[in-house]
Amino acid sequence: MPARWxxxxxxxxxxTGLASLHRRADAAPARRPVVxxxxxxxxxxxxDQYLAFLRxxxxxxxxxxxxxxxxxxxxxxxxxxxVRLFEMYADSNAYNAHIASPHxxxxxxxxxxxxxxxxxxxxxxxxxxxxxxxxxxxxxxxx
Numbered sequence: 001m002p003a004r005w006x007x008x009x010x011x012x013x014x015x016t017g018l019a020s021l022h023r024r025a026d027a028a029p030a031r032r033p034v035v036x037x038x039x040x041x042x043x044x045x046x047x048d049q050y051l052a053f054l055r056x057x058x059x060x061x062x063x064x065x066x067x068x069x070x071x072x073x074x075x076x077x078x079x080x081x082x083v084r085l086f087e088m089y090a091d092s093n094a095y096n097a098h099i100a101s102p103h104x105x106x107x108x109x110x111x112x113x114x115x116x117x118x119x120x121x122x123x124x125x126x127x128x129x130x131x132x133x134x135x136x137x138x139x140x141x142x143x
Contacts, residue, residue, distance in 0.1 A: 031091040033069065033128065037121040038085040046114040047081055053114075054083075057107035065101065067094020070130075081116075088128065 042050045054073055061068045070088035075081075089095040098104055 033125055034087075034089040034092055034095040035123045035125045035128070036085075036087045036095075037123060038083075038087070039117075039119040039121075040083040040085070040115055041117040042081045042083055043114050043116055044081050050083075050111055050114040053107050053111045057103055060103040061098060061101070064103075065094070065098055067091070068098055069094075 058071045058073060061071055067090040068087075069090055070086065072086040074084050074086075076084070089098060
């Protein structure tokens with residue numbers, strides 16, 4: 001193959017590669033889920049009332065906010081006043097919409113005096129897996 005043709009093919013390959021890089025740079029950044037962990041300690045005298053606020057907030061958030069993907073609340077075994085929350089949102093816009101929502105504000109204001117300590121942890125998701133299960137339906141069912 002003459003050198004001229006090799007030069008033309010090389011230039012075409014370079015142009016195609018540069019165009020591909022340019023398209024990727026212009027593309028919108030991929031949506032990245034926001035995953036947060038919260039560690040709370042609740043006043044024992046107000047635990048039942050706190051759990052009622054929490055249940056209402058979780059059920060409402062899952063039902064009305066498309067960007068709220070997962071809200072799990074658990075208590076440490078043997079220490080029911082130690083509550084842990086796992087929260088997953090579609091992206092930062094969904095998270096910001098959630099914390100501005102009326103039902104979240106109601107929860108936050110209503111439980112402020114019940115929460116003795118709160119530690120929030122930002123995370124970088126590695127692997128997020130789940131499967132559909134009828135077992136979880138006995139805890140919270142949101143259609």
